[in-house]
Amino acid sequence: MIKHHYFLNVEHNQNDYFTFSDYFLNEKYTFNSCSDIFSKDCIDYGTSVLLKTVINNLNLNGTVLDVGCGYGVIGIILKKYFSSINVVMLDINKTAVQLTKENCILNNVDAIVLESNLYDKIDKKVNNIVTNPPIKAGKENLFNVVSGAFNVLENNGTITLVIKKKHGMESLKNFMNQTFGNVQILKRDSGYYILHSVKTND
Numbered sequence: 001m002i003k004h005h006y007f008l009n010v011e012h013n014q015n016d017y018f019t020f021s022d023y024f025l026n027e028k029y030t031f032n033s034c035s036d037i038f039s040k041d042c043i044d045y046g047t048s049v050l051l052k053t054v055i056n057n058l059n060l061n062g063t064v065l066d067v068g069c070g071y072g073v074i075g076i077i078l079k080k081y082f083s084s085i086n087v088v089m090l091d092i093n094k095t096a097v098q099l100t101k102e103n104c105i106l107n108n109v110d111a112i113v114l115e116s117n118l119y120d121k122i123d124k125k126v127n128n129i130v131t132n133p134p135i136k137a138g139k140e141n142l143f144n145v146v147s148g149a150f151n152v153l154e155n156n157g158t159i160t161l162v163i164k165k166k167h168g169m170e171s172l173k174n175f176m177n178q179t180f181g182n183v184q185i186l187k188r189d190s191g192y193y194i195l196h197s198v199k200t201n202d
C-alpha cells in the first residue's frame with residue numbers, strides 16, 4: 001500500500017471525505033476533513049496548546065497568517081477570539097485549501113485562503129504568523145517557514161509556532177534567535193514547545 005504524506009497533492013474519491021466535530025475551550029467546531037490530512041479527525045494536541053498560548057498571552061491585531069493551514073483550524077479558532085483580525089491561511093495542498101474554504105463557511109469565519117508554497121503568494125506584509133509548521137516535508141522547508149517569516153512580517157510583527165522537542169525544537173529555536181535576534185519559550189506542555197519571536201527591525 002502506498003502511504004500518502006499529508007502535504008502531497010493526491011487524488012481522492014468521495015469516500016475519503018468526512019465531517020467531524022471537536023471542542024476547543026468548551027466551544028464546538030465542525031470541520032470537513034479527508035483521510036490523509038494532518039490530524040484528520042480531532043484538533044491536534046500541539047495545535048491546541050499553540051492556540052491556548054496565543055489566546056492567553058498575545059494581543060493579535062492586523063493580518064494574521066497561518067502557514068500550512070491543513071483544514072483551517074488555527075485561523076478559524078483565532079478569528080473567534082480576536083474578532084478584528086484579518087485571517088489569511090495558506091497550504092501547498094489543494095485538498096487542504098478546499099477544506100479550509102469549506103470550513104470557513106461551516107464555522108462562519110471570513111478569511112483569505114491561498115494555495116501557496118510557503119510565502120510565494122503573500123504579496124503584502126502581515127502582522128502575526130501563527131503556525132503548526134510542516135515537519136514531515138523536511139528541515140529545509142521548516143527553516144524556510146522562519147526565514148520567510150522575517151521577510152513578510154511588518155516591524156514589530158511576531159511569529160509564534162509549536163514544535164515538539166523531539167522534532168528538532170532546539171535547532172529551530174536557535175535558528176529563530178539567529179534570524180530575529182530574539183526567541184522566547186511561551187509554554188511547554190507534554191513535549192510541545194511554543195516558540196515566539198518578534199521582528200524588531202528590517
Ligand SMILES: C[S@@+](CC[C@H](N)C(=O)[O-])C[C@H]1O[C@@H](n2cnc3c(N)ncnc32)[C@H](O)[C@@H]1O
Pocket residue numbers: 006007008038039044047066067068069070071072073074090091092093096116117118132133134135137141
Ligand atoms: C503540521 S500540519 C498543520 C495543519 C494545521 N495548521 C493544524 O494545526 O492542524 C502542516 C501543514 O503544512 C502544509 N505544508 C507542507 N509543506 C508546505 C509548504 N511548502 N507550503 C505550504 N504548506 C505546506 C501541509 O500540507 C500541512 O497541511
